[in-house]
Amino acid sequence: MFVWLFLIQHRNNILYLVESFQTVIIVGETGCGKTTQIPQYLLEAGWAAEGKVIGVTQPRRVAAISVANRVAEERGALLGHEVGYTIRFDDCSDPHATRIKFLTDGMLVREMMADPLLKKYSVLMLDEAHERTLYTDIAIGLLKKIQKKRRDLRLIVASATLDAKKFHDFFNLNESGDPNKDTCGILTVEGRTFPVDVFYTVSPVPDYVKATVETVMKIHETEDDGDVLAFLTGQEEVEKVASLLQDQARSLSRYGMKKHLRILPMYSGLPYAEQMKVFERVPSSVRKVVVATNIAETSITINGIVFVIDCAFVKLRAYNPSTAIESLVVTPISKASASQRAGRAGRNRPGKCFRLYTEEDFEKLPASTVPEMQRTNLAPVILQLKALGIDNVLRFSFLSPPPAQTMVQALELLYALGGLDHYGRLTDPTGVRMAEFPLSPMFAKMLLESGNFGCSKEIVTIAAMMQIQNIFVVPTNQKKAAAREHRKFAVAEGDHLTMLNVYEAFIKHQKSSQWCQEHFLNYKGLLRAVTVREQLRRLMNKFKVPRTSSEGDPDVILKCIVSGFFANAARIHHSGSYRTLRDDRELHIHPNSVLFGEKPPKWVVFNEVVQTSKYYMRDVTAVESSWLVELAPHFYKQAKHGSLASKRSRVL
DNA sequence: CTCTCCCT
Numbered sequence: 153m154f155v156w157l158f159l160i161q162h163r164n165n166i167l168y169l170v171e172s173f174q175t176v177i178i179v180g181e182t183g184c185g186k187t188t189q190i191p192q193y194l195l196e197a198g199w200a201a202e203g204k205v206i207g208v209t210q211p212r213r214v215a216a217i218s219v220a221n222r223v224a225e226e227r228g229a230l231l232g233h234e235v236g237y238t239i240r241f242d243d244c245s246d247p248h249a250t251r252i253k254f255l256t257d258g259m260l261v262r263e264m265m266a267d268p269l270l271k272k273y274s275v276l277m278l279d280e281a282h283e284r285t286l287y288t289d290i291a292i293g294l295l296k297k298i299q300k301k302r303r304d305l306r307l308i309v310a311s312a313t314l315d316a317k318k319f320h321d322f323f324n325l326n327e328s329g330d331p332n333k334d335t336c337g338i339l340t341v342e343g344r345t346f347p348v349d350v351f352y353t354v355s356p357v358p359d360y361v362k363a364t365v366e367t368v369m370k371i372h373e374t375e376d377d378g379d380v381l382a383f384l385t386g387q388e389e390v391e392k393v394a395s396l397l398q399d400q401a402r403s404l405s406r407y408g409m410k411k412h413l414r415i416l417p418m419y420s421g422l423p424y425a426e427q428m429k430v431f432e433r434v435p436s437s438v439r440k441v442v443v444a445t446n447i448a449e450t451s452i453t454i455n456g457i458v459f460v461i462d463c464a465f466v467k468l469r470a471y472n473p474s475t476a477i478e479s480l481v482v483t484p485i486s487k488a489s490a491s492q493r494a495g496r497a498g499r500n501r502p503g504k505c506f507r508l509y510t511e512e513d514f515e516k517l518p519a520s521t522v523p524e525m526q527r528t529n530l531a532p533v534i535l536q537l538k539a540l541g542i543d544n545v546l547r548f549s550f551l552s553p554p555p556a557q558t559m560v561q562a563l564e565l566l567y568a569l570g571g572l573d574h575y576g577r578l579t580d581p582t583g584v585r586m587a588e589f590p591l592s593p594m595f596a597k598m599l600l601e602s603g604n605f606g607c608s609k610e611i612v613t614i615a616a617m618m619q620i621q622n623i624f625v626v627p628t629n630q631k632k633a634a635a636r637e638h639r640k641f642a643v644a645e646g647d648h649l650t651m652l653n654v655y656e657a658f659i660k661h662q663k664s665s666q667w668c669q670e671h672f673l674n675y676k677g678l679l680r681a682v683t684v685r686e687q688l689r690r691l692m693n694k695f696k697v698p699r700t701s702s703e704g705d706p707d708v709i710l711k712c713i714v715s716g717f718f719a720n721a722a723r724i725h726h727s728g729s730y731r732t733l734r735d736d737r738e739l740h741i742h743p744n745s746v747l748f749g750e751k752p753p754k755w756v757v758f759n760e761v762v763q764t765s766k767y768y769m770r771d772v773t774a775v776e777s778s779w780l781v782e783l784a785p786h787f788y789k790q791a792k793h794g795s796l797a798s799k800r801s802r803v804l
Numbered sequence: 805c806t807c808t809c810c811c812t
């Protein structure tokens with residue numbers, strides 16, 4: 153049942169569907185107001201009576217906050233009372249007064265640990281479900297299970313057109329074949345964005361970096377006012393295009409062109425101050441050109457964009473279950489992604505989208521992006537599901553089931569860490585506690601062990617610091633000065649103790665932003681590390697892990713790291729690169745590591761591997777081989793000739 | 805000789 157309508161005109165229709173069906177799929181285009189309006193319709197219709205709560209999930213923290221703000225404002229309410237939000241580290245809701253609550257979908261999954269049937273909610277709306285983020289998919293699978301036990305719980309899944317049928321079939325519990333008995337309905341709501349004309353190239357583009365530059369200049373010469381947004385795949389490409397455009401802009405102003413160009417790179421790793429420039433208003437004599445990664449596809453919205461340039465590619469995470477290695481791969485985008493990019497040109501007035509590929513090539517693109525659930529390491533997911541009482545994860549109702557081998561990999565790792573027993577059951581207390589940490593299982597294990605090694609104070613800091621990206625800030629025009637400052641913190645043992653140094657120095661200097669600036673450190677990131685550390689510390693207290701310090705002895709800290717990360721070990725190879733102990737694969741030290749370009753240690757452990765041009769270990773620390781045998785005898789055995797080999801631990 | 809993005 154597809155009904156086309158505008159939201160406000162059919163308020164009663166929406167309410168009728170929520171009344172009649174356990175699940176309603178709302179196909180809402182951007183700008184139809186579904187996120188802000190539907191929760192208010194439900195509130196007014198009495199869905200939050202008797203202390204019940206209407207919950208609305210978002211994939212991103214900023215979205216949860218900003219949309220909660222808007223709804224509170226519309227209702228003339230103070231944020232945190234009738235309308236509130238809950239995200240990690242920031243709970244702006246009242247357990248008694250809040251009727252409409254916005255939260256991240258990760259937070260919703262966490263809430264299930266304390267309240268498995270989510271009893272306080274009468275309706276849950278999963279917004280942006282078409283993005284298929286990891287936590288949205290986990291929530292979807294769990295909610296289907298909850299719905300069987302709670303017939304009164306209503307679900308609204310807000311999605312783009314493409315996936316409506318898939319969601320409908322997943323949530324429809326009617327097996328009779330009689331559509332009158334469906335438990336799931338679909339409603340389509342038109343959006344209120346402006347039309348965007350799409351242009352294709354006549355022939356394939358050999359070099360999209362060059363073509364992006366040319367297209368920007370062409371727009372500048374031939375089109376009327378309006379800012380430009382160009383999509384590229386990564387930092388390197390963004391910087392390249394930005395610098396080529398900067399050269400062009402300079403020569404234009406030399407020739408006295410009256411209209412100027414302001415070139416602005418945008419990607420997540422860019423220092424905060426430089427990111428903010430993208431949102432600054434410019435005089436009417438200036439055309440803004442934002443060169444961005446896919447951060448501009450969903451995470452941020454820039455006003456005034458009229459022209460979009462789309463290179464057809466995106467960098468995505470991929471997971472290889474046979475090697476347990478994650479990689480970043482430049483991949484063709486999906487049709488859904490292409491239309492999302494084009495839509496960025498039509499938010500303020502009619503726009504144009506220049507696709508740097510042919511219409512035939514567009515037709516060959518996949519309809520939608522592979523869900524994150526199918527291209528990630530599943531150890532944290534499996535641990536969560538086990539903690540939520542899902543005994544047979546292989547038979548869990550996934551909207552898109554991940555590869556079985558990825559699940560087996562995850563089970564093996566969790567078993568090796570002691571979080572699961574050999575029947576695959578969550579162990580108590582280790583597994584139960586591991587699941588409670590908001591960290592990947594290896595970090596959780598390392599934290600739980602730190603009491604035994606007598607270095608919990610240092611380990612909590614290290615774990616917190618490792619959650620923050622780009623602690624070292626490298627401004628484009630001060631690369632050498634930054635490197636010089638960063639070297640002052642580096643230690644021979646590797647990245648973990650280096651980050652411990654940075655944190656301790658930050659505290660010693662009273663968390664000064666001035667001091668961070670002088671040493672090219674990410675001030676906001678370090679403040680976040682302080683908050684993360686506090687949360688971890690609270691959990692450690694809860695589990696009675698003693699507060700101990702190694703008092704300057706690095707070895708106990710390194711051994712403690714090994715106790716969590718023994719599976720990620722490598723030894724030096726005579727070629728100068730490294731080989732994994734697990735299966736003898738070639739690895740290299742990531743150029744961001746303090747060990748890069750230094751005398752290579754014989755044995756190392758690392759937090760993760762990413763594959764770009766090579767397989768790179770990120771966050772690397774030197775260890776002794778004897779520690780591996782001592783701390784993970786179930787994983788490694790000392791071979792006769794003195795080298796280590798791995799025993800594959802298997803879970804039945 | 806280099807990290808897409810996001811979350812507990």
